[in-house]
Amino acid sequence: MLGILVNMEKFSKIKGIAAPMLSSDGNQFSMMINIDTDMIIPKQFLKTIKRTGLGKSLFHEMRYDFEGNEIEGFILNKDIYRDSKIILAGNNFGCGSSREHAPWALLDFGIRVIIAPSFADIFYNNCFKNGILPIQLSEKLIKEISESALKGNELQVSLSDQIINCDNKEFSFEIDPSNKNFLMEGLDDIGLTLKDINLIDSYEKDADNNLPWYTL
Amino acid sequence: MTEAKTIYDKIWDAHLVADKDNYSLLYIDRHLIHEVTSPQAFEGLRMAGRNVRHPDKTLAVADHNVPTTDRSVEIEDEESKIQIEALKNNCAEFGINFIDMSDIRQGIVHIIGPEQGFTLPGSTIVCGDSHTSTHGAFGALAHGIGTSEVEHVLASQTLIQKKAKNFKVEIVGALTDSISAKDLALSVIGAIGTAGGTGYVIEYMGNAVESLSMEGRMTLCNLTIEAGARAGLIAPDQKTFDYLKDRPLAPKGDIWDKAVSYWKTLPSDPGAHYDNSIKIDIDNLSPLVTWGTSPEDVIDIDGNIPKPEDIEDEAKKNAIRRSLDYMGLEAGEPIKGTKIDKVFIGSCTNGRIEDLRAAASIVSQNKVSDHVNAIVVPGSGLVKAQAENEGLDKIFIEAGFEWREPGCSMCLAMNADKLLPNERCASTSNRNFEGRQGRGGRTHLVSPKMAAAAAIAGCLADVRDFS
Ligand code: SF4
Numbered sequence: 001m002l003g004i005l006v007n008m009e010k011f012s013k014i015k016g017i018a019a020p021m022l023s024s025d026g027n028q029f030s031m032m033i034n035i036d037t038d039m040i041i042p043k044q045f046l047k048t049i050k051r052t053g054l055g056k057s058l059f060h061e062m063r064y065d066f067e068g069n070e071i072e073g074f075i076l077n078k079d080i081y082r083d084s085k086i087i088l089a090g091n092n093f094g095c096g097s098s099r100e101h102a103p104w105a106l107l108d109f110g111i112r113v114i115i116a117p118s119f120a121d122i123f124y125n126n127c128f129k130n131g132i133l134p135i136q137l138s139e140k141l142i143k144e145i146s147e148s149a150l151k152g153n154e155l156q157v158s159l160s161d162q163i164i165n166c167d168n169k170e171f172s173f174e175i176d177p178s179n180k181n182f183l184m185e186g187l188d189d190i191g192l193t194l195k196d197i198n199l200i201d202s203y204e205k206d207a208d209n210n211l212p213w214y215t216l
Numbered sequence: 217m218t219e220a221k222t223i224y225d226k227i228w229d230a231h232l233v234a235d236k237d238n239y240s241l242l243y244i245d246r247h248l249i250h251e252v253t254s255p256q257a258f259e260g261l262r263m264a265g266r267n268v269r270h271p272d273k274t275l276a277v278a279d280h281n282v283p284t285t286d287r288s289v290e291i292e293d294e295e296s297k298i299q300i301e302a303l304k305n306n307c308a309e310f311g312i313n314f315i316d317m318s319d320i321r322q323g324i325v326h327i328i329g330p331e332q333g334f335t336l337p338g339s340t341i342v343c344g345d346s347h348t349s350t351h352g353a354f355g356a357l358a359h360g361i362g363t364s365e366v367e368h369v370l371a372s373q374t375l376i377q378k379k380a381k382n383f384k385v386e387i388v389g390a391l392t393d394s395i396s397a398k399d400l401a402l403s404v405i406g407a408i409g410t411a412g413g414t415g416y417v418i419e420y421m422g423n424a425v426e427s428l429s430m431e432g433r434m435t436l437c438n439l440t441i442e443a444g445a446r447a448g449l450i451a452p453d454q455k456t457f458d459y460l461k462d463r464p465l466a467p468k469g470d471i472w473d474k475a476v477s478y479w480k481t482l483p484s485d486p487g488a489h490y491d492n493s494i495k496i497d498i499d500n501l502s503p504l505v506t507w508g509t510s511p512e513d514v515i516d517i518d519g520n521i522p523k524p525e526d527i528e529d530e531a532k533k534n535a536i537r538r539s540l541d542y543m544g545l546e547a548g549e550p551i552k553g554t555k556i557d558k559v560f561i562g563s564c565t566n567g568r569i570e571d572l573r574a575a576a577s578i579v580s581q582n583k584v585s586d587h588v589n590a591i592v593v594p595g596s597g598l599v600k601a602q603a604e605n606e607g608l609d610k611i612f613i614e615a616g617f618e619w620r621e622p623g624c625s626m627c628l629a630m631n632a633d634k635l636l637p638n639e640r641c642a643s644t645s646n647r648n649f650e651g652r653q654g655r656g657g658r659t660h661l662v663s664p665k666m667a668a669a670a671a672i673a674g675c676l677a678d679v680r681d682f683s
Contacts, residue, residue, distance in 0.1 A: 023534035030531040032538075034410060034510050038649040043630045047281065047295035049255035049302050061651045066637070090531050092411040095444065096649060097628075098346040098360035099253060118411055121446050122346060122360050129364035139531070176378075178238030189364075190266070193241060193372045196234055200269075200374055203233045203243050211230065213467040213475035214245040214339055216272045 010186040011131055014112045015156040018086035019075045020146035031090030031116075031142055037097045037123065041105040054101055055108030076109075080152055088146050089116040090139070094123025103130040113157050115142055115164075128179050131186065133159060135173045145171070159183060220485035222382045223451055224417045227357040227482070231340050233374055242377045245339040246356075247274040247369050248325045249312070251281055251303040252630070253344030257367035258306040269373045271311040275334050278303055279324045281630050282317055284593050284620035296631065310370075323596020323622040326350040326564040330434065331598055333463025337452035337479040342369055347564050347646065348447075349440040353433035354460070355452035355482050357417070360441065380446045381491035383416035387424040389498035394679045396574065397432035398566060398644070398663035400424060401439035402504040403496055406514035413445025416492060419484065420450050424498050430459040431570035438565045439646055442511040451483035503679050506648050506661040507551050508539035513648070515551055517666070517678045523547040542650055543658050544638065552676055554660075558641040559590035559671040560653070561617075561664055563627035566644035567595025569602050571664040575644075576608045578668035578682050584616035585674030591618040591633065593625040617671070629654045642670035 023032040045057045063074050070077045076084065087106070093116040094102060103126045106114070114127070115135045127134045135157070137145075148167040149155065156165040159180060164171040182189065193200075208215050221229070233241040249257075254276070261268070268274065281296040291297040300317070307314035315321050321328060326347055329335040337355035342348060344366045351358035361375065369375055387400055405412075418440050420433075428436065433450050440448030457476055460466045467475050502516035515521070524536040524547060540547055545554070561567075561575050572594065584590045592612050594600035600622055603609055609619045626633040627645040635641055635657025644667050648659040660676060669677040 023531070023538055028530065030534050033531045033535050036510075036647075036649045038647070038652050042651055042655070043628050046252050046630065047293075047299055049259070049299060051256050051259075061655055066655070092414070092444065095410055096346065096647065098344055098348075098362055100256070100344075100362035100364060103362075118414060120411070120444060121414060122362060126362035126364065129362060176238060178236075181238075188264075189376060190264070190368050190371050193368065193374060193376065194266075196241060197372075199234045199241070200243075200372060204373075207243065211338075211478070213471050213478070214336065216465065 011112070011133060011159050011183040013156060013158050014085050016083065016085040016154060017080055017152065018088050018115070018145065018149040018155045019081040019084040020088040020149050021075060021090070022146070031088065031139065031146065033090035034092045034095055035089055036095050037099050037102045040094070040102040041099065046099060046101050051104050052108055054105035055110070058105040058109045083110060085110055086113040086115065086155055086157065087111055088142055088149060089114065091117045093119050095120040098122045100126045100130070103127050103132050107132055115145065117142060128182055131183060133157065133183060135164070135175070137171065137173060141171055220487040220489070222419060222484040222488045222490065223355060223449055223482050224357065224382055224419065225488070227338055227340065228379060230338065239376050239378055241374045242340060244342055244369050244373055244375055245273065246329070246334055246341040248329055248341070248343035248348070249274055249276045249366065250325050250345065251278045251299045253363050254306065254366055255299065255302045256363045257370060258310070260367040261370060266371045268310040268312065268370045272313070273373060274312045274370065275315070275329070275332070276303060276307045276312050277315040277322055277325055277328055278317060280624045280628065282623040283631050284623050284625045284633060287317060287621050293631070320597040320601060323599065324564045324567060324624055326438065327567060327595035327599065330354065330430070330459070331463070331596060333460050333466030336460065336466065336475070337456055338482050342375060346441045347438050350434050350438040350564055352437035352440065352448040353430060353450050354456050355449060355479065357447055357449065359447040380417045381415055382489065383413060383418045383445065384490040384493035385418050385420050386422040386493065386495045387420065387498060388422045388495065389424050389501070391424060391427055391498070393683060394503050394665065395498060395501050396663040396665065397428050397435035399501060399504045400498060401436045402506070402511070402514045402661065403498065403501060405439060405443045405511050406504070407494060407496060408443055410442060410510055410512045411444045413440065413443040416445045418443070418445045418448045420448060425450060426453070429570060430455055431568045434568065435565055439511070442646060452479045503663065503666050505551055505666065505676055507543065507545060508536065509542055509648055509650050510539070511646065511648060511661060513539060517552055517676065519551060521545050521547055521549050521551055552678055554676045555640065556588060556642050556660070556670055556675055557639040558635060559588060559667050560593070560626040560641055560643040560645060561591070561667050562593030562595065562625055563645040564595060565646045566664050567593065567599065569599050571644065572599065572603045572608050573606070575664040575668040576611045578665050578679065579615045579617070579672070580611050582615055582672045584671045588671055588674050590616065590671040591620055591626070593620045594622050596622050626653050628652065642667045642676060
């Protein structure tokens, strides 16, 4: 078992304080929507040829000023959220580019769970390849959990039971069984696919005959 | 009777290697790679002692990180140089075709695929870049993937997938001189929002789509990802075949003829099921421009910047406030006349020959405004050569544009081409995200003609005033 297993920890229970990404308006707060991959990890950090070391640059432009000093108001710069393992956000989290540097940066920072009402397709997929659990919950519940997180309460996410515990309340969430299995077992999907090598061989044989214009 | 299928259903079925309990294994005909999202995939292969199953089905080019200035001098940026070298070495090690920076075919990965005839109707195409949706213009199922998936494709020539739903986007009406494929695409994103396509493959149809050139269709499909859809598709027709015939990697002779008869069976069957659909009429469409930091922040060039208080949804209202603040704009003001500092014409959205011709037609006999710095970055070496043959380079240079070497350039600003904080840019690229073109930079997405008009006027301008 090599490949992605090298990087990927099996997913068990995650417990800790969750960082709500807010776009606030006075005392009325709302969750920040459309957090894109350029915000998560700006392009100047894509020049690396490694997967690790990106955590310090996570949310770089929201987190540091032009001189490289921490921006005080940003959630991950506040003491109790510095070691957050969970992020709470608004709609369409991870929209934009296919860069896997985004989940790599989140993971390297220590984030293992992202809770949002919706995710962008490619980002969502990339999370599972890196041991990050993206959870879809309604906006209303996310606001409720955020209120609790803002008071400094801890959150517990159990993937096996598909349950979030927060403030003596329980919220259940849906997840596709294959994605769940993938995270729980820390599977090497390339190894898995290569077990079906005979199916790939026979597809190729057929395709060479039936769709020869795709053969190079 | 067999079930009526969409073009997506047909391509999916023809590429199914295995249907597992919770996922499907899909065969990948064509794989494009570039320097930014591939090094970790090759590293993964090496660590696992795996090989590339079909080196001939992958084509590599460096584009994201390359300088657009003089190619004969060494790359200054050490990290960029290492990344580009790594791609070259990985390709040599695994026997993958690599188009070198000195090669005239070098260019943006989504521009060179079609140019070389690597992109074919009915094929499956992936690349570690979200704008892979571009290739859908040829009736190919094409989408972006992450680096782990790049590794998966290299090792197995397959991809683990779940089938998406079908979304029909019908665009009707007549194109005019001032309305381009970019405006069509922006109007779709404006209509359904950046998450409107999530979970879907979009099929574009309608007379406006049919009347687009292949270049225009690529622009439309390119921006599909900005509407959140996995891929965009346009059924292949005679224009598609004419574009591809005799391209270096396209099938030849007898196989070409057979391929064309097969491709003619790809369009969706009458009565095929769509899970969602919209119809857009472009007859009264004005040229469009984005005002904010999401591609859905679209308004008419003669429109006004939205006011947060007019929006009910709390999260959207706050997003608008944040965008206005970032963009340095006043709610309720007209967008036209907003002063700009830079103009960027290029990218996989609008870096093809037709885009350069369109921009040049506005630039001709005019001068770039004194305070504006404007650059043209052709999408590939072949586009550049063609443009130079037609004398477009002279038109741009005489007007005061810089004429650059091909690459992604200021679309994502990984190289030296970028906006400085608070600089405002009219750009033909695809993303206006915060910091996309440089930290603190302010991007307005427009068509090539609109970008040209802005360069001359020195502010966001209406191309209709220039004809
Ligand atoms: S031009 Fe821009 S969007 Fe296109 S491939 Fe390059 S970076 Fe990506």
